Amino acid sequence: MSELALTDDILMQVEKPARYIGNEINSVVKPSFTVDIRMAMCFPDVYEIGMSHLGIQILYDMFNSWDDVWCERVYSPWPDLDKIMRERQIPLFGLESQEPIKYLDFIGITLQYEMCYTNILQVLDLAGIPFYAKARTEEDPIIMGGGPCAYNPEPIADFFDFFYIGEGETKYREIFDLYKENKEKGGTRIDFLKKICSIQGVYVPQFYDVTYKEDGTIGSMLPNIPEAPVHVTKNMVEDFDRVSYPMKPVVPFIKCTQDRVVLEIQRGCIRGCRFCQAGQLYRPVREKDVDTLKRYAVEMLKNTGHEEISLSSLSSSDYSKLPELIDFLIQSCGEKKVNISLPSLRIDSFSLDVMNKVQDIKKSSLTFAPEAGSQRLRNVINKGLTEENILHGAQMAFEGGWTRVKLYFMLGLPTETSEDIAGIGDLANKIAATFFDVVPKEKRREQIQIVVSTSFFIPKPFTPFQWAPMCSAEQFLDKAYETRKGITSQLNQKRIKYNWHEADVSVLEGVFARGDRRVAKVILSAYQKGCIFDAWSEYYRNDLWMEAFEENQVSIDFYNTRIRSLDEILPWDILDCGVSKEFLKREWENALQEKVSPNCRDKCNGCGAMKYGCGVCVADRSIYNDEETIAKTGEVLA
Amino acid sequence: MSEGRIKVRIKFSKHGVMRFIGHLDIMRYFQKVFRRAEIDIAYSQGFSPHQIMSFAAPLGVGMESDGEYMDVELCSINSSEDIVNRMNEQMADGMQVLSARVLPDGASNAMASVAAAGYYIRFRDSFVPPQGWRKVIEDFMSQEQILVTKVTKKSEIQMDLKPGIYDFKVSSHDCTDCLYLMVNASSSGNIKPAMVLEEVYKMLDIPFDSFQLLITREDTYLNVGTDEKPEFLPLDLIGEIV
Ligand code: SF4
Ligand code: SF4
Numbered sequence: 100m101s102e103l104a105l106t107d108d109i110l111m112q113v114e115k116p117a118r119y120i121g122n123e124i125n126s127v128v129k130p131s132f133t134v135d136i137r138m139a140m141c142f143p144d145v146y147e148i149g150m151s152h153l154g155i156q157i158l159y160d161m162f163n164s165w166d167d168v169w170c171e172r173v174y175s176p177w178p179d180l181d182k183i184m185r186e187r188q189i190p191l192f193g194l195e196s197q198e199p200i201k202y203l204d205f206i207g208i209t210l211q212y213e214m215c216y217t218n219i220l221q222v223l224d225l226a227g228i229p230f231y232a233k234a235r236t237e238e239d240p241i242i243m244g245g246g247p248c249a250y251n252p253e254p255i256a257d258f259f260d261f262f263y264i265g266e267g268e269t270k271y272r273e274i275f276d277l278y279k280e281n282k283e284k285g286g287t288r289i290d291f292l293k294k295i296c297s298i299q300g301v302y303v304p305q306f307y308d309v310t311y312k313e314d315g316t317i318g319s320m321l322p323n324i325p326e327a328p329v330h331v332t333k334n335m336v337e338d339f340d341r342v343s344y345p346m347k348p349v350v351p352f353i354k355c356t357q358d359r360v361v362l363e364i365q366r367g368c369i370r371g372c373r374f375c376q377a378g379q380l381y382r383p384v385r386e387k388d389v390d391t392l393k394r395y396a397v398e399m400l401k402n403t404g405h406e407e408i409s410l411s412s413l414s415s416s417d418y419s420k421l422p423e424l425i426d427f428l429i430q431s432c433g434e435k436k437v438n439i440s441l442p443s444l445r446i447d448s449f450s451l452d453v454m455n456k457v458q459d460i461k462k463s464s465l466t467f468a469p470e471a472g473s474q475r476l477r478n479v480i481n482k483g484l485t486e487e488n489i490l491h492g493a494q495m496a497f498e499g500g501w502t503r504v505k506l507y508f509m510l511g512l513p514t515e516t517s518e519d520i521a522g523i524g525d526l527a528n529k530i531a532a533t534f535f536d537v538v539p540k541e542k543r544r545e546q547i548q549i550v551v552s553t554s555f556f557i558p559k560p561f562t563p564f565q566w567a568p569m570c571s572a573e574q575f576l577d578k579a580y581e582t583r584k585g586i587t588s589q590l591n592q593k594r595i596k597y598n599w600h601e602a603d604v605s606v607l608e609g610v611f612a613r614g615d616r617r618v619a620k621v622i623l624s625a626y627q628k629g630c631i632f633d634a635w636s637e638y639y640r641n642d643l644w645m646e647a648f649e650e651n652q653v654s655i656d657f658y659n660t661r662i663r664s665l666d667e668i669l670p671w672d673i674l675d676c677g678v679s680k681e682f683l684k685r686e687w688e689n690a691l692q693e694k695v696s697p698n699c700r701d702k703c704n705g706c707g708a709m710k711y712g713c714g715v716c717v718a719d720r721s722i723y724n725d726e727e728t729i730a731k732t733g734e735v736l737a
Numbered sequence: 738m739s740e741g742r743i744k745v746r747i748k749f750s751k752h753g754v755m756r757f758i759g760h761l762d763i764m765r766y767f768q769k770v771f772r773r774a775e776i777d778i779a780y781s782q783g784f785s786p787h788q789i790m791s792f793a794a795p796l797g798v799g800m801e802s803d804g805e806y807m808d809v810e811l812c813s814i815n816s817s818e819d820i821v822n823r824m825n826e827q828m829a830d831g832m833q834v835l836s837a838r839v840l841p842d843g844a845s846n847a848m849a850s851v852a853a854a855g856y857y858i859r860f861r862d863s864f865v866p867p868q869g870w871r872k873v874i875e876d877f878m879s880q881e882q883i884l885v886t887k888v889t890k891k892s893e894i895q896m897d898l899k900p901g902i903y904d905f906k907v908s909s910h911d912c913t914d915c916l917y918l919m920v921n922a923s924s925s926g927n928i929k930p931a932m933v934l935e936e937v938y939k940m941l942d943i944p945f946d947s948f949q950l951l952i953t954r955e956d957t958y959l960n961v962g963t964d965e966k967p968e969f970l971p972l973d974l975i976g977e978i979v
Contacts, residue, residue, distance in 0.1 A: 123829070
C-alpha cells in the first residue's frame with residue numbers, strides 16, 4: 100500500500116477518515132506502469148452516497164477488467180476536509196493510488212441529480228483542473244460526464260470535455276482505443292475529441308454553437324465542425340442478460356447508504372408515467388435471465404460477505420420471474436442468514452406474502468405511490484394505480500398485521516386543481532377508515548399510522564411533461580398548505596402525519612433540469628460564493644443562489660414557470676434518447692385529455708425505442724399474460 | 738454458550754491504513770470476513786440473526802496493534818490452521834489473523850478477561866528529551882501520585898494514573914528505540930497511553946501534541962494473579978490450537 104495522501108493529523112481530525120484511505124475489499128490497485136490509461140470515476144457527493152451507486156460499481160469493474168486501464172474512485176471531500184485541503188493546498192487524489200487525479204488521463208463524473216452540480220466544480224477545483232473545458236491544456240485530464248442528468252447537460256456543458264449519452268457498458272472500449280491511437284500519433288486533446296464524435300452517444304459541447312432569439316429561446320444549436328453529428332443518439336445495452344456485471348463489488352469499511360449486494364434484475368420500465376424521466380430514458384425494458392441472477396446472487400454474496408441482498412430495478416413487480424427469484428433467495432439466503440431487502444413492490448397478495456417472510460411486520464411499512472390525489476389527475480400522469488387498488492391492498496395488509504402506511508404524492512402536476520389536492524387527505528382518511536373497519540378493536544396491536552409525503556413536481560427533459568410550466572416556490576408552498584388543511588380536516592386526522600419537501604431546492608432543480616448554457620455562469624458564481632453539497636439541507640444556501648442568479652441576470656421564471664410552445668427548440672433537442680418527440684407530444688396531448696396509455700407489455704405505443712430491437716419491444720407478449728404469472732404477481736394491482 | 742458450539746479466540750494484528758478504521762467498523766469488517774471465508778460461525782436467533790462475537794479492549798482510531806482479540810462461537814471447526822488460513826485469504830491489506838485457539842468450557846469472554854495492555858510508543862519527529870528517556874521515566878514514576886482529570890459525558894473525575902501503570906521503560910523493539918508502556922485496560926480502569934504521555938510532557942513542561950505519537954499495541958493481557966500481586970499473561974495463553 101502506498102503512502103496516504105493525507106497525513107495522520109488530518110485524518111485524525113476529520114469525520115470518518117475511512118472515506119479517504121481506500122484499501123477496501125475488492126478495490127483494484129494496479130502497478131501504474133502496466134497500464135496505458137489511468138482514470139477515475141467520480142461521484143460528486145460524499146463517499147457513503149457515492150459508494151452506494153450501482154452504476155459506478157458496474158463501470159469500475161468493467162474498466163478494471165481491461166488490462167490496459169486502471170480505474171480509481173474519487174468522491175467529494177466532506178466540508179471539514181474540503182477546508183483543510185484548500186488551506187494546505189492538498190490536491191484531490193484517487194482513493195486507490197492516493198495520487199493527484201490531475202495527472203490521470205480521464206475523469207468520469209456521474210450525474211445522478213442536479214443538486215450535485217457545485218460539487219463537480221469542487222472536485223475540479225480541489226484537483227487543480229480548470230473549470231472550463233476550453234481552458235484545459237494537454238496536461239489536464241479529459242473530463243467526461245454521464246448518467247441521467249447528461250440527458251440535458253447544457254447547464255454544465257461548458258465544464259465538460261464530452262458527455263457520454265446512454266448506458267456506459269457499450270462504447271468506452273472504442274473511446275479508449277481512439278485515445279491510445281491519438282496519443283501514439285502525438286495528437287492533441289482536440290484531435291481526440293474530434294475523433295470520438297464518430298462514436299454513437301458522444302456529445303462534445305464545444306463543437307456546437309447555440310444562438311438565441313430575441314425572446315430568449317434557442318434559435319439554433321448546430322455543429323461548428325464537420326465531424327460533430329447533428330444529433331447524438333443514446334447507447335443502449337441490447338443483450339442485457341450477458342452484459343458485464345460486477346461479481347466483486349467494492350465493499351466499504353464504513354456503513355454506506357447501500358451496504359448490500361445489489362442485483363439489477365431489469366433495466367427500464369414498462370409503465371410510461373408521464374412525469375417520470377427514468378421511465379423514458381431506459382426504454383425498452385430488458386430483463387436479466389432468472390438463472391443468471393441466481394448465479395450472481397450466490398457469487399456476489401460469497402465475494403463480498405455482505406449480510407443483505409436487494410433487488411434493483413425501476414419497478415421490480417414487473418419482473419416476469421419475480422416469484423421464482425424470490426423463492427430462490429429466501430431459500431439460499433435463509434441458510435446463510437442473509438437478509439433480503441425488497442424494493443417497494445406493488446402491494447398485492449404475492450408481495451404481502453413475501454414481505455411477511457423476509458421482514459419484521461412490526462417494523463416495516465407499506466408504501467403506495469399514487470402520486471396524485473384524484474383519479475382524474477392520475478389519468479393525466481398515466482399512473483395506473485386506482486383508489487380501489489390501494490384500499491384493497493391496504494385491507495389485505497391490515498388483515499396481515501401491518502399498521503404503518505406511507506403514501507407518496509406530487510404537488511404541482513400539470514392541470515392540478517384544488518379538488519385533486521383535497522383528494523390526498525380523502526385517500527389517507529379512507530385508508531385509516533379501512534383499518535378501523537377490518538381490524539376489530541381487540542385485535543389492534545398498534546394504532547394505524549399513515550405518513551403522507553409530498554414532493555414538488557419538476558418537469559424533466561424527455562418526458563411528455565417537458566413542455567409543462569412548473570410552479571413557483573410560493574405556489575408550491577400554497578399547495579403544501581392546502582394539502583395540510585385537507586388532511587387536518589379529516590375525521591382520522593390524528594392518525595395521519597404529513598411531510599413536504601423544501602420548495603427552494605425544487606425550484607433550483609427545475610432550472611438545472613431544463614436550463615441551457617446560460618445557466619453555467621450562475622452555477623460557477625454560486626460555487627465561488629461558497630455553495631457546495633446543495634443536496635444536503637444543512638449546507639444549502641438559497642440566499643447565495645438567489646444572489647448568483649441576480650448578478651448574472653438569469654431569470655428563474657424563464658426556465659421554470661414560462662409556458663413553452665411545442666415547436667420551441669429545447670436545449671436537449673440535439674440528443675436522441677430513443678423515444679421520439681412525436682411520441683412525447685402525443686403523450687402530452689393524451690395527458691391534457693386525461694387519457695391513459697397502456698403499458699409496453701399490454702400494447703406497444705410506438706415510442707420509437709423499437710429501433711434498438713430488443714427487450715419488451717420484440718418480446719412475445721403472451722409470456723407475460725400466462726395465467727400462472729398473473730395469479731402470482733397479482734395483475735389486479737397495477 | 739449453546740450446546741455443541743465451539744468457542745474460539747482469534748488473535749489478529751492491525752497495521753497500516755487500517756488504523757483509521759474504528760472499532761465498530763472492524764466488527765462489521767470481520768462479520769464479512771467470516772462470510773467470505775465460509776467459516777461455520779454461529780448465529781443468534783431471531784428475525785435478523787447476527788454472528789456471536791465479542792472483542793477484547795477496543796483499539797483507538799489511529800493506533801496499530803499486534804495483539805487484538807475476539808471470541809467467536811463456531812458450529813464446527815476443521816483446525817486452527819484452517820481458520821487462520823481461510824481468514825487470511827480474505828484480509829484487507831494491513832490486517833492479519835495470527836492464531837485461533839479453542840477455549841475451554843466456562844472460559845470468560847475476551848472482553849471480561851482484559852486486565853492490561855502493552856504499547857510501543859514512537860515519536861513522529863524522533864523526539865528525545867535532553868536528559869534522555871530513561872531519566873525522564875524514572876522521574877515520572879517516582880512521583881507519589883499522577884493525578885489527571887478524566888472528562889466523561891456525565892462528569893469530571895479525578896483519577897490517579899500511577900497504580901494503573903504496570904510497566905514503563907525504554908525498549909528497542911524492532912531494532913528502533915521506543916518506549917514500552919503497560920497499563921490497565923480493564924473496563925473499569927482503562928488508561929489510554931496518550932493520557933500517560935500527556936502527563937510526561939506536562940512534567941517536562943513542553944506542549945503536547947497527540948499526533949506526534951505513533952502507538953502500537955503490543956499485546957492484551959489477562960491477570961492470573963491477584964489485584965495486589967498481579968501476574969499478566971497474554972489473552973491467547975488460554976485455549977488450545979486444534
Ligand atoms: S412505474 Fe412509473 S414512475 Fe415508476 S419507473 Fe416506471 S414509469 Fe417511472
Ligand atoms: S417501442 Fe413500444 S414496446 Fe418498445 S418501448 Fe416503445 S412503447 Fe414500449
